[in-house]
Amino acid sequence: MTELAAVKAALKTQAVETPSWAYGNSGTRFKVFTQAGVPRTPQEKLADAAQVHAFTGVAPTVALHIPWDKVDDYGALAKYAEDHGVKLGAINSNTFQDDDYKLGSICHPDAAVRRKALDHLMECVDIMDATGSRDLKLWFADGTNYPGQDDLRGRQDRLAEGLAEVYERLGDGQRMLLEYKFFEPAFYSTDVPDWGTAYAHCLKLGDKAQVVVDTGHHAPGTNIEFIVTTLLREGKLGGFDFNSRFYADDDLMVGAADPFQLFRIMYEVIRGGGFTSDIAFMLDQCHNIEAKIPAIIRSVMNVQEATAKALLVDRDALGAAQRDGDVLEANAVLMDAYNTDVRPLLAEVRQELGLDADPMGAYRRSGWQERIVAERVGGTQAGWGA
Numbered sequence: 001m002t003e004l005a006a007v008k009a010a011l012k013t014q015a016v017e018t019p020s021w022a023y024g025n026s027g028t029r030f031k032v033f034t035q036a037g038v039p040r041t042p043q044e045k046l047a048d049a050a051q052v053h054a055f056t057g058v059a060p061t062v063a064l065h066i067p068w069d070k071v072d073d074y075g076a077l078a079k080y081a082e083d084h085g086v087k088l089g090a091i092n093s094n095t096f097q098d099d100d101y102k103l104g105s106i107c108h109p110d111a112a113v114r115r116k117a118l119d120h121l122m123e124c125v126d127i128m129d130a131t132g133s134r135d136l137k138l139w140f141a142d143g144t145n146y147p148g149q150d151d152l153r154g155r156q157d158r159l160a161e162g163l164a165e166v167y168e169r170l171g172d173g174q175r176m177l178l179e180y181k182f183f184e185p186a187f188y189s190t191d192v193p194d195w196g197t198a199y200a201h202c203l204k205l206g207d208k209a210q211v212v213v214d215t216g217h218h219a220p221g222t223n224i225e226f227i228v229t230t231l232l233r234e235g236k237l238g239g240f241d242f243n244s245r246f247y248a249d250d251d252l253m254v255g256a257a258d259p260f261q262l263f264r265i266m267y268e269v270i271r272g273g274g275f276t277s278d279i280a281f282m283l284d285q286c287h288n289i290e291a292k293i294p295a296i297i298r299s300v301m302n303v304q305e306a307t308a309k310a311l312l313v314d315r316d317a318l319g320a321a322q323r324d325g326d327v328l329e330a331n332a333v334l335m336d337a338y339n340t341d342v343r344p345l346l347a348e349v350r351q352e353l354g355l356d357a358d359p360m361g362a363y364r365r366s367g368w369q370e371r372i373v374a375e376r377v378g379g380t381q382a383g384w385g386a
């Protein structure tokens with residue numbers, strides 16, 4: 001295989017998971033602008049996700065958020081997805097929207113609230129059993145706002161205890177992905193604020209516990225690709241929640257704020273053997289002012305472009321320059337790949353997959369948007385927290 005053929009073959013195997021909540025009305029804690037045609041049910045979200053997969057060819061799974069995607073029969077929902085050409089992916093838990101969680105969930109000082117949160121997490125694993133999902137994605141809004149509000153160490157103990165109970169419940173082939181976030185909604189302390197804390201808990205739990213890196217969950221200036229490399233080296237990188245941020249957890253389209261960072265992350269993934277592993281490449285975004293399905297198609301394409309550039313890095317030349325201590329040449333090799341226009345290559349890849357070379361245009365021409373605007377009238381549009 002020529003090198004270019006190998007790059008194309010790799011790009012054809014790529015899989016980006018799209019989040020059900022990105023199809024609904026969601027975004028910012030200020031005004032959420034509603035859009036016509038937005039899904040009213042989990043099934044309609046899946047139908048939209050199937051469009052993204054149909055036009056990109058690389059978005060075969062959809063993450064659910066419970067209870068936002070609550071249905072009576074999850075097996076039937078999985079079947080519905082498959083009938084539409086996609087599968088259900090990670091199950092995202094939600095222990096942050098009930099009044100009971102004011103002081104936290106599994107780290108809460110009151111055992112009754114901890115029990116409620118744990119029961120929800122157990123229910124999420126039941127749902128995974130029904131859907132065949134591999135991953136339980138855990139993000140906790142737990143933390144404190146004021147020094148002295150609660151015992152920092154005690155909260156870590158409760159966290160460890162709760163996570164261990166969930167870990168025990170996981171079946172063969174199931175994993176828990178622990179997501180960290182440096183602040184928000186808590187402003188003084190957060191119980192899983194960084195990769196080190198997530199890693200320490202996952203290490204103690206065992207192989208089925210892995211860390212998930214949400215690209216929007218770091219302090220400005222953080223070298224995320226270094227975290228990626230370290231977690232990969234330790235066999236503890238479970239997946240990504242991709243999105244872009246300019247300031248905090250902005251949840252904008254991945255590759256919009258900093259395509260160079262996305263390239264550097266994908267380079268470390270490939271360099272560390274993570275491209276062909278079990279890592280879940282997921283989006284976690286909200287589209288408040290832009291059209292949702294096209295925004296998700298654009299996001300998937302942005303991930304593809306960063307990946308293609310990362311695959312094009314001449315690693316032999318880079319290694320030689322690094323061994324020679326040739327700083328400028330090493331940097332130039334990396335930048336050559338980054339500065340390559342990979343859009344023609346990706347157009348070829350799509351055509352070889354039997355797809356339109358231009359997913360954005362193909363979606364626009366498909367008539368799907370007009371159809372959902374006409375058909376999805378009445379009912380309540382699904383949104384953040386629905």
Ligand code: LRH
Pocket residue numbers: 021092093139179181214241249284
């Ligand atoms: C938290 C988060 C987490 C949630 C999602 C809706 O900020 O990134 O992944 O489940 O947003």
Ligand code: MN
Pocket residue numbers: 139179214241284
């Ligand atoms: Mn996330």
Ligand code: MN
Pocket residue numbers: 181214216217249284
């Ligand atoms: Mn987030």
